[in-house]
Amino acid sequence: xxxxxxxxxxxxxxxxxxxxxxxxxxxxxxxxxxxxxxxxxxxxxxxxxxxxxxxxxxxxxxxxxxxxxxxxxxxxxxxxxxxxxxxxxxxxxxxxxxxxxxxxxxxxxxxxxxxxxxxxxxxxxxxxxxxxxxxxxxxxxxxxxxxxxxxxxxxxxxxxxxxxxxx
Amino acid sequence: xxxxxxxxxxxxxxxxxxxxxxxxxxxxxxxxxxxxxxxxxxxxxxxxxxxxxxxxxxxxxxxxxxxxxxxxxxxxxxxxxxxxxxxxxxxxxxxxxxxxxxxxxxxxxxxxxxxxxxxxxxxxxxxxxxxxxxxxxxxxxxxxxxxxxxxxxxxxxxxxxxxxxxxxxxxxxxxxxxxxxxxxxxxxxxxxxxxxxxxxxxxxxxxxxxxxxxxxxxxxxxxxxxxxxxxxxxxxxxxxxxx
Numbered sequence: 001x002x003x004x005x006x007x008x009x010x011x012x013x014x015x016x017x018x019x020x021x022x023x024x025x026x027x028x029x030x031x032x033x034x035x036x037x038x039x040x041x042x043x044x045x046x047x048x049x050x051x052x053x054x055x056x057x058x059x060x061x062x063x064x065x066x067x068x069x070x071x072x073x074x075x076x077x078x079x080x081x082x083x084x085x086x087x088x089x090x091x092x093x094x095x096x097x098x099x100x101x102x103x104x105x106x107x108x109x110x111x112x113x114x115x116x117x118x119x120x121x122x123x124x125x126x127x128x129x130x131x132x133x134x135x136x137x138x139x140x141x142x143x144x145x146x147x148x149x150x151x152x153x154x155x156x157x158x159x160x161x162x163x164x165x166x167x
Numbered sequence: 168x169x170x171x172x173x174x175x176x177x178x179x180x181x182x183x184x185x186x187x188x189x190x191x192x193x194x195x196x197x198x199x200x201x202x203x204x205x206x207x208x209x210x211x212x213x214x215x216x217x218x219x220x221x222x223x224x225x226x227x228x229x230x231x232x233x234x235x236x237x238x239x240x241x242x243x244x245x246x247x248x249x250x251x252x253x254x255x256x257x258x259x260x261x262x263x264x265x266x267x268x269x270x271x272x273x274x275x276x277x278x279x280x281x282x283x284x285x286x287x288x289x290x291x292x293x294x295x296x297x298x299x300x301x302x303x304x305x306x307x308x309x310x311x312x313x314x315x316x317x318x319x320x321x322x323x324x325x326x327x328x329x330x331x332x333x334x335x336x337x338x339x340x341x342x343x344x345x346x347x348x349x350x351x352x353x354x355x356x357x358x359x360x361x362x363x364x365x366x367x368x369x370x371x372x373x374x375x376x377x378x379x380x381x382x383x384x385x386x387x388x389x390x391x392x393x394x395x396x397x398x399x400x401x402x403x404x405x406x407x408x409x410x
Binding site: 033036039040041042043046047049050051052053054055056057059060081082083085086089090114115117119120121122123126 | 301356
């Protein structure tokens with residue numbers, strides 16, 4: 001007992017350390033998010049937060065359900081693999097509630113040249129024109145049906161008859 | 168009820184357990200989406216890119232990217248004659264509005280879309296001091312913006328220059344591979360809108376994915392392979408002058 005009596009100051013230090021460790025564990029428990037470390041050294045709940053963001057582009061599958069006439073025309077032409085929202089812009093709001101947001105009318109003069117204006121860096125087999133020489137200011141959809149633009153395609157000819165060559 | 172000391176001692180641990188459950192939250196993936204079944208990558212077919220900038224516009228619209236910053240961008244390369252080591256590269260506004268006519272003549276000219284390579288051994292996640300950026304179990308490099316300090320270590324660590332400090336939140340920001348879309352069964356905004364099929368999402372765990380088959384059977388390469396980042400953005404038809 002005499003030995004222990006001389007070691008009281010050590011027990012006091014041990015008690016202070018123990019209290020410190022307990023305090024650290026409590027503070028750590030409060031500040032480290034519960035999902036931290038579930039999959040790795042990060043907060044697993046962040047995955048769900050990032051995945052829950054709303055989408056802006058509905059995807060061409062959403063368009064094809066309603067706009068079957070345009071889809072049929074487009075799928076036979078050279079623009080078959082160009083998605084609707086490539087030109088029409090992000091329209092998830094329109095797809096989820098068609099009446100709330102009407103897609104804006106497109107400026108064909110700007111839109112077509114974005115891809116088809118001639119440029120040295122473009123692949124040689126990609127159809128390109130120098131727009132000023134090609135049409136002399138006449139807008140593209142005077143001659144071309146944007147959903148099936150190649151002149152002479154059967155689909156284009158029948159669509160022009162029924163719709164007058166508009167958009 | 169008379170709250171005695173004895174009853175309070177019973178109640179406190181129960182309350183602590185309940186509070187624990189409230190703090191925990193429950194991390195869940197989207198319904199029908201199992202993270203362990205996917206390992207996402209990307210294919211960029213340089214031979215098809217026309218430099219229209221639709222991908223850059225779509226990325227900005229989908230992800231609310233601040234003006235002057237880009238999660239993906241398009242570069243135009245001009246390699247004159249033999250000067251393979253010194254290509255002339257321009258990317259006005261990241262190619263957002265396409266490219267003005269080139270004043271370069273001859274040589275090789277082509278477009279190269281760039282984005283986060285979603286490296287499997289990414290330098291950016293390794294340097295983060297707080298675990299705010301990480302590789303998800305399905306192979307996407309993401310930033311937890313609520314945990315990011317904005318210290319910028321990851322920005323200087325990325326060998327591809329794909330990260331930036333978002334001036335609105337003062338946290339690191341980057342391509343999420345449209346994680347909010349791919350977990351819902353959609354493709355990324357840039358792949359969705361790319362008119363030529365240059366950009367394609369690929370699931371490297373799905374052997375029936377046609378893009379996966381393409382990578383399996385064609386010569387593809389990654390950017391800066393000497394950095395050993397295990398990049399998962401595969402380029403087809405890439406010229407050796409691309410940095």
